[in-house]
Amino acid sequence: MNTLMRNPTYLKLLAAQIVALSGTGLLTVGLGLLAYDLAGSQAGAVLGIAYTIKMVAYVGLSPIAQALASRLPRKAVLIGADLLRAAVALALPFVDALWQVYVLIFLLQAASATFTPAYQALLPDVLPDEEEYTRALSLSRLCYDLENLTSPALAGLLLSVVSYSGLFVGTVIGFLGSAVLVLVAVLPVVKVDQKAGFVERATKGLRIYLATPRLRGLLAVTLAGAAASAFVLVNTVVMVRVGYSGSERGLAVAMAAFGAGSMVVALALPGVLKRVSDRSVMLGATLALVALMAVLAVWFRAELPSWWAFLLLWAGIGGLYSGILTPSGRLIRRSGASADLPALFAAHFALSHVCWLITYPLAGWTGARLGMGAAMGLLAVLALGGLIAAMLLWHKEVAHQHPELSEDDPHMQANGGMRTHAHPRVRDALHPRWS
Structure with a gap:
């Protein structure tokens, strides 16, 4: 960790992530208040549409944005996305119609669909050592969880002295601060294929x-993870306020328990992943999650657990x-060359949000219509399907041969000159497809 904290480029990028996340947290609170100001009792429907626009933008625009930006300097892409996000946040206090909110949300999420995958793809080049990169992933997860805990408190503090429009000013400051930190960071340069056409660039990440x-x-x-998290994010408020007759503070405590569990595991993972493979850790966590969801589905149909048991379960x-x-x-x-990582991260960004696009409405509809036990049960079945698919699709690393290569080929030499060898699966010219 000490080596990681002595990397000036990484520290600037980490600080950029933190201030941008803080701005995003303030935006979430401010957007809810703006929706209520414009739509009153229909604010929930407005926010539902806004978040649907967010998911659609993430799913549809991320690969396209990456393809458009692939030939531009990465620093320019990141700064441009931050400036667009700041401009949108600056415009939000002046809107007076719902359609304007929807347009601005679409622009904001289009910028985020550009920024986030580009930022994620940058870190492996800034941190070539896998151990340091693993620690950085844990810190990134920690930042997301802390933002969920601290942003509502910060927003409440600001609202005691300014109107909700002031929250958007805080959002602007966060995105501008992120842009400045990226500007002063020295970023590695990666060569890109200048011959590939737009369609090839837009689909490359998905194909790999x-x-x-x-x-x-x-x-x-x-x-599977989206099935569980969607239930928590969508239905916790109903369970706390109705099932436990809790207050807004109770909701904050429940979400804090969920975030605390996430942070504890994120901090422990770098040490665990030194001894256990990613596959074993991730499949094991998925299996345990499916089992826990199944138990909760039965439990919720009978009765609610005690409050303290509920908090422990949410932490789990x-x-x-x-x-x-x-x-x-x-x-x-591990799955692509350095030049292909922006496309791969954009593909994962889009495909992972398809999962939430499915699970969010499923969690909300089944919880409201069928009850919490049935909702958890249906989502547990979906998570089980994800686990089974992962076990069938995610093969262990296997040895392979390249009979077409000479013994002095660079790839053979990089693997000890062994005709039969094994290495992380990377899709490239020598490995166009893995069975």
Whole structure:
């Protein structure tokens, strides 16, 4: 960790992530208040449409945005996305119609669909050592969880002295701060294929992703994690306020328990992954999550657990969710050449959000219509399907041969000159497809 914290480029990028996440957290609170100001009792429907727009933008625009930006300097792409996000946040206090909110949300999420995969693809080049990169992934997960805990508190503090429009100013400051930190960072340069056409660039990440067994497995376990997290994010408020007759503070405590579980596992994972393979950790966490969801489905149909048991269960879901998602960057990093990583991260960004696009409405509809036990049961079945698919799709690393290569070929030499060898599965000219 000390080596990681002495890397000036990484520290600037980490700080950029933190201030941008803080801005995003303030935006979430401010957007809810703006929706209520414009739509009153229909604010929930407005936010539902806004978040659907967010998911559609993430799924549809991420590969396209990556293809458009692939020939531009990465620093320019990141700064441009931050400036667009800041401009949208600056415009939000002045809207007076719902359609304007929807347009601005679409622009904001289009910028985020550009920024996030580009940022994720940058880290492996900044941190070539896998151990340091693993620690960085854990810190990134920690930042997301801390933002979920601290942003509502920060928003509440600001609202005691300013109107909700002031929250958007805080959002602008966060995105501009992120842009400045990226500007002063010295980023590595990666050569890109200047001959590839737009369609090839836009689909390259998806083609590599879906042709790589470990990444198909990653998508399957991501679906399982999305099933559990969607239930927590959508239905916790109903369970706390109705089932436990709790207050807004009770809701904050429940979500804090979920985040605390996630943080504990994220901090422990770098040490665990030194001894246990990513596949074993992620499949094990998925299996445990499916089992826990099945138990909760039966439990919720009979009665609610005690409040303290509920908090422990939510912490357990958060921990297992983190065990599934945190190592994902390691798998993507091993699955493509450096120049292909932006396309791969964009593909994962889009495909993973398809999972949430499925599970969010499923969690909300079944919870409202069929009850919490049935909702958890249906999502547990979906998670089980993800686990089974992952076990079938994600093969263990196997030895292979290259009979077409001479013994002095660089690839053969890189693998000790052995005709039969094994290495992380990377889809390239020598390995166009893995069975």
